Amino acid sequence: MIEDMGSTQKTLELKMAAGMVTSDNGVFVTSFSGVHEVDTNLGIVRHNIVSSPLFNALHSISRTQRGYLVASTGLDLLLEFNRSGEILWSWWATDHGxxxxxxxQPRVLDKLADYRSIQYGTRAQTTHINSAAELPDGRFLASLFHQGMVIAIDRETGEWQPVLEGLDHPHAVRVLDARHFTVADTVRGRALLVTINKLGAQVEADIDTGTNWLQDCRYDSDRNCWILVDGKNSRVVLRHGRSGNKKLAEFNFDPEWRLYETHVL
Incomplete structure (x- = not known):
């Protein structure tokens, strides 16, 4: 945790921590096979607040109107669930083309199996779907690593359509409002602010972050700044404005940490 522009830092050891989102009692943090909850001072950890047989290599997590949405990346699967662990909605990429x-190689998955202790390599997955977020109209946006695109998924039918294509191993799709989302064009090191409508999407801002592995990006409209996670150089960079043309701060971390994403408290 970084406070006071870096003058204060706290750490908490949590194996394979990845996605983070505000929860009822702090912050939910995903790991390989469970969702943990930490308080905002990193003083208390509640392990496996939510666990499911379908949790496998969990990546990003976000809030929905009904609960939470997580990428169970190892299974090419999106799951919406509530705090009690009830699965509210699921989308298997292998069922949708x-x-x-x-x-x-064809991929066949047993939906009744327990996958919490099984490991799959990235190339054993058909999409390596790694992030998803709900639009105000109820559709879900998701980033497909292998296909290099962001898609929109209909909640009722599961049908999908491409929204943004030609990306290089994207991560970190985040919905800002009904008309805007951000996504990391990871290998090109580009943080994209995208306008979306019923007809498609258009890149509104394209930030060159100076890395060849942009793990995460978010535009914080309240503070008018970009928060960028450079996975290659193990650093977090803050840049001012939508254009991101002024660096505000840079925080460097142990390369062994393998930074995944940030969360603003």
């Missing part, structure tokens, strides 16, 4: 891995 993404049956083959990058090596052309």
């Amino acid at each position: 993404f049956e083959l891995t990058p090596d052309g």
Whole structure:
């Protein structure tokens, strides 16, 4: 945790921590097979507040109108759940046209199995879906790593359509409002602010972050700044304004930490 522009830092050891989102009693943090809850001072950890047999290599997590949405990346799966662990909605990429891995191998998954202790390599996955967020109209946006695109998914039918294509291993799709989202064009090191409507999407701002692995990006409209996670150089950079043309601060961390994303308290 970074406070006072870096003058104060706290750490908490949590194996394979990845996605973060505000919860009822602090912050939910995903790990490989469970969702933990920490207080905002990093003093208390409640392990496995939510766990499911379908949790496998959890990545990003976000709030929805009904609960929480998490990418169970190892299974090419999105899951919406509530605090009690009830699964409210699911979307299996293998059921919606993404049956083959990058090596052309068909993927078949047993939906009744317990996957919490099974590990799959990235190339054993058909999409490596790693982040998702709900639009105000009820659709879900999701980033597909292998396909290099952001898609919009209909909650009722599960049907999807491409929203933004031609990305290089994207991560970190975040909905700002009914008309805007951000996403990391990871390998190109570009943080994108995108306008979306019924007809498609258009890039409104394109920030060159100076890295070849932009793990996470978010535009904080309240503070009018970008928060950028440079996974290659293990640093977090703050840049001012939508254009991101002025660096405000830079925080460097242990390369062994393998930074995934940030969360603003």
